[in-house]
Amino acid sequence: MRDEALPEDGELVEQVVPELEPAAEPEFLNDVTQIYLNEIGANPLLTPEQELSYSRLARQGDQAARQKMIEHNLRLVVNIAKHYLNRGMPLLDLVEEGNLGLIHALDKFDPERGFRFSTYATWWIRQNIERAIMNQSRIIRLPVHVVKELNSVLRAMRRLEAASARETGVEEIAQLLDKSVEEVRQVLALNEHVASLDAPLDIDPSLSIGESLADDMAETPETQIQNSEVEHLVTEWIGMLSEKQRKVIEYRYGLNGHEMATLEELAERLSLTRERVRQIQIEALAQLRRILKRHGVSRDILL
The missing domain is CATH 1.10.10.10 (Winged helix-like DNA-binding domain superfamily/Winged helix DNA-binding domain)
Structure with missing residues (x-):
């Protein structure tokens, strides 16, 4: 394999997205967003055999294999980042933070332990995004334990909505988490930055946030594999x-x-x-x- 130098963490997006000619800021941001989504969409999901081979080589210091592992999992980062669109940070900022989590996951990943990389990386991507939201998205900083509580409530909400295919009430969330309805309501009130997937994009009012993402993003192969493996691991541990x-x-x-x-x-x-x-x-x-x-x-x- 070709020996290529891996860019620094903060340079990952620049490595994936070709440099553009200077333009007015809204058009530039629009171009970068579209080019980035197009670029990462061209990288297919690695097979289990390819992933095992590349991750072993990356662990041995092969920079080309390392870059391959990163580039072919960028779609996973976008898939996770879109769940945080209502938390006060733009999509590309969320993706950038998630990419840093992806890199950190690769640094710590041991392919011999039996996990698929996408399953393992998900935890680090989420952690990095949530930490960034905690540090950057609020004018009034919330204590760390409060942010963790908010994240827990929002995850429970997503879980219930996925199971019932309908909007979840505060009472159901409280029941699942064994908390009072008032406690859950107060935590949700902290989530003041709400953005719908149907809301127009600031950079292009003719498009919604949902339309800027692939229609199948919620059920990508990455998501299916990740969910299947997580279910298997949780069953084993239970x-x-x-x-x-x-x-x-x-x-x-x-x-x-x-x-x-x-x-x-x-x-x-x-x-x-x-x-x-x-x-x-x-x-x-x-x-x-x-x-x-x-x-x-x-x-x-x-x-």
Whole structure:
């Protein structure tokens, strides 16, 4: 393979997007956005065999293989970044932060541990984007623990909406997270920067944000593989819990074909008190966090 020098982290977008002639800022930004999306769309998803080969070479210091791994996973970054469009940062800024997370993931990735890279990288991409939002998008800074709470609520909302194919109510989110409705409502109120996918782009009012992304972006091969692998890994890790812990987690989070149940419903089903079910859930999540830590992955996967 050709030995190419990898650009510095901050230069990744410039490496992927050819330099353009100077232009007025709105047109320039519009051109960069379109060119970038076109460029990354030309890179197909790597097969498992290609990914294993390139990641092994990259781990050994092969810069061309490293660049290949980065370029063929840029679509994954866009796919993740679009979920943060309502958080006060432009798409390209989110993508740039996600790209840095992608690079960091590649630095830490060990192909011999059995993970697909897209599955592993997702956790680092999310973390980098969320940290950037926390640091850059708010005039009034929120404490770190509050931002984490907001991220948890928004992930729960997406999970419920994906499962029911409808808009989720505050009561359902509160039930899933075992929080009060008022607590969830207060957390959601912090998310003041709301942008719909149907809202017009600032750089081109004739296009919506949704129209600027590929129609199949929500179900790309990257997403399908990632979701399949995450489901497999979570099932495997949940199997390490005690039988009672496993049942509580499966029913509380709607895993392995079970419908989500409230603490009251589970208490009746398991002939336990509501408080005892809640304690088992806390114990099970703590055990899962320990398992995830041993595998070097983020606990965010639990939502």
